[in-house]
Amino acid sequence: MRPLRLYNSFTRTIEDFQPLEAPHVRMYACGPTVYNFAHIGNFRAYIFTDLLQRVLRNFNYKVRFVMQRTDVDDKTIKGAQAEGIPLREFTARYAKAFLEDMAQLNIEPQDDMPNATDHIPQMTGLISQLVEKGNAYPSDDGSVYFRVSSFGPYGCLCGLDFDGLKAGARVSHDEYEKESFGDFVLWKKWVAADGDVAWDSPWGKGRPGWHIECSAMSMHYLGKEIDIHCGGVDLKFPHHENEIAQSEAATGKKFARYWLHNEHLLVDGRKMSKRDGTFFTVRDVLAKGYEGRVLRYALLANVQYRQNLNFTWQVMDAAKATVQRIDEWRKRFAGNPLADKPADEAGRGFIETFYNTLAEDLDMPGAIGHLHNYITETNKLMDSGHFPEGIGAVWTKINAILGLKEPELSIPNEVQDLLDQRGAARKAKDFKLSDELRKAIETHGFKVKDTAKGQELLRS
RNA sequence: GGCGGGGUAGCCAAGUGGUAAGGCAGGGCUCUGCAAAAGCCCCAUCCAGCGGUUCGAAUCCGCUCCUCGCCUCCA
Known part of the structure; x- marks a missing residue:
């Protein structure tokens, strides 16, 4: 490094x-x-x-x-x-x-x-x-x-x-x-x-x-x-x-x-100020339905620390989408025993690049750019049936900086019931009912996605 | 007025002399019973403006314009 x-x-x-x-x-x-x-x-x-x-x-x-x-x-x-x-x-x-x-x-x-x-x-x-x-x-x-x-x-x-x-x-x-x-x-x-x-x-x-x-x-x-x-x-x-x-x-x-x-976080292009009442608390942002880790990502990865950051809900939505992309990528290798082997050459090269970028005055947006390149490359590999050995170890090394926690997902009982019913409907190939149940689940603030492994629940 | 950050695509943002990373949004395709919030692909002849230096500049120099902050509460 x-x-x-x-x-x-x-x-x-x-x-x-x-x-x-x-x-x-x-x-x-x-x-x-x-x-x-x-x-x-x-x-x-x-x-x-x-x-x-x-x-x-x-x-x-x-x-x-x-x-x-x-x-x-x-x-x-x-x-x-x-x-x-x-x-x-x-x-x-x-x-x-x-x-x-x-x-x-x-x-x-x-x-x-x-x-x-x-x-x-x-x-x-x-x-x-x-x-x-x-x-x-x-x-x-x-x-x-x-x-x-x-x-x-x-x-x-x-x-x-x-x-x-x-x-x-x-x-x-x-x-x-x-x-x-x-x-x-x-x-x-x-x-x-x-x-x-x-x-x-x-x-x-x-x-x-x-x-x-x-x-x-x-x-x-x-x-x-x-x-x-x-x-x-x-x-x-x-x-x-x-x-x-x-x-x-x-x-x-x-x-x-x-x-x-x-540098400062801005709201509407102006400094956030308690005195002027132009501010949001962490609780305000959470109450809008954003996870703490999404706010962390927005504050950490979006802009280098010496630049102004103009806080908007558009920025939060972009952060949320980006964090989801990372989540989806991680799901593809989580639990694979090959993931925690020592990183392969590409992985080691990426870690080196990531940290070298940070070394220049904590250039987090630059480092994140390299992460996205690595995600795209490894996604391609996995699409073609090649598993990048040590990818989990690479992520551990990167997340030591990023600090993205696991998504929080507490599933209410009624949503779990709907999900179980939908699973049964799909098994019976009753797709009409299945689609209705998906809509019902969406009214509870969740999205359901069908994968090869079965249904998957996400926060909407 | 003094001092300090900045002005790069619809939005966010790297790059500081070698010919524009990345994310979001948007478009196309794949997978899928359907669907995508998933995956892949496409998406700036151009970096606030004007001069200059250079074989070559978003990157260096000069000037101008715009913007945010500090100048005794402030992260």
């Missing part, structure tokens, strides 16, 4: 991937804020990190992957208060829903998924270091801010002209204590609106700012210098820029060697 190459947002070029201590890879991704059901745009980011970790593992890297969970911020506090329940109870509900949705999409679990609120000491420790070094300062009433002017490279990730921003400084009322417009909060003093959500700190009662949690948890679980940090493009500024500043100011080390950002 070719060496893995990845687009590093920091250098804006595709680079050979070289971890600090090969074969070990330490990887961190910014995770969800658990105040609501995550939308499928959010999940595009997690599908991306899933692809990345699957590729890394199949390139024989030993990956340690941490994704944090933001379980304290304005939105979570507000949500818990609106329902009159403790913050922890509120966030636990959406943390659970998130894991359920991740499972629907067959996203492999991270090695750790820590809660921000379980790492307050790590955060206050980091903030203390920054204050001692002069990179941060407490305000009179107990908030702590990062002093952007103390970190020379600030803006290095995004190439922002920070002086330009300062020139147009808008200083809102609740930020009047900052020395400078660009300074960002590390520790927020407690205010009455926070209710009982507060932790003690050297600067008094309060709660952490958003950015500090990622730095603190990344360092706590993975060390001061990690290989890969990922997230959506919208996090580049300010979130990742601030992470770099506070982390590197504290440790003097390179915080992350590779910054990988996934």
Whole structure:
């Protein structure tokens, strides 16, 4: 296999991937804020990190992957208060829903998924270091801010002209204590609106700012210098820029060697947004009758991760049809003892090509194109009575990346009855009745197909 | 305005110097009692536009147009 190459947002070029201590890879991704059901745009980011970790593992890297969970911020506090329940109870509900949705999409679990609120000491420790070094300062009433002017490279990730921003400084009322417009909060003093959500700190009662949690948890679980940090493009500024500043100011080390950002999922050509109400959840898509694995395929295989993906039902229908094609192909070799023999030359060649394509910045659509060529070729072979030895082994190697689960098919009793009746009708060559029963089955949301082996039921 | 992604067939999308992968939709055929949601075949003289470099460009350079995102809530 070719060496893995990845687009590093920091250098804006595709680079050979070289971890600090090969074969070990330490990887961190910014995770969800658990105040609501995550939308499928959010999940595009997690599908991306899933692809990345699957590729890394199949390139024989030993990956340690941490994704944090933001379980304290304005939105979570507000949500818990609106329902009159403790913050922890509120966030636990959406943390659970998130894991359920991740499972629907067959996203492999991270090695750790820590809660921000379980790492307050790590955060206050980091903030203390920054204050001692002069990179941060407490305000009179107990908030702590990062002093952007103390970190020379600030803006290095995004190439922002920070002086330009300062020139147009808008200083809102609740930020009047900052020395400078660009300074960002590390520790927020407690205010009455926070209710009982507060932790003690050297600067008094309060709660952490958003950015500090990622730095603190990344360092706590993975060390001061990690290989890969990922997230959506919208996090580049300010979130990742601030992470770099506070982390590197504290440790003097390179915080992350590779910054990988996934592009957005669009709806009607616009960014999916919770604030604007233009979003679908995984549950919405499932309720429309699409399987989780079809959504996974649409988010994973359709478009390379650095391209916008315009979500439409047409895209979902295309994904569904494509997944069915793969299913039908798999049925042709499933259970054949020759399938699990070592792959033949064509199979090995295809695996090589598939992984080489992925090696170039995770070109999943390109790799899928090769899969379809392989499917067509092996279908032809099987049509002509030649069985491609090891085809099952090839699929196993490919599906380690694709992660397509078996189709889910729970057959209701009434449908099974109709199917049995139809089987009897066909045996009796009563095709009129047989066709009527097929129509009856279709009203239950299933399609029935006749094969050499007998009837087969599919979701419609 | 600054920075960053893009503009390839009806739709989605690879390809980044050697003469347009693949999927969906559509058309034809095969299998089938019928049927296909199955299998096979067909389906871009052309890559936003205009110049330039080159034996050769969708691919490199320049300019223009269009589009999405970020510029302190954001995946």
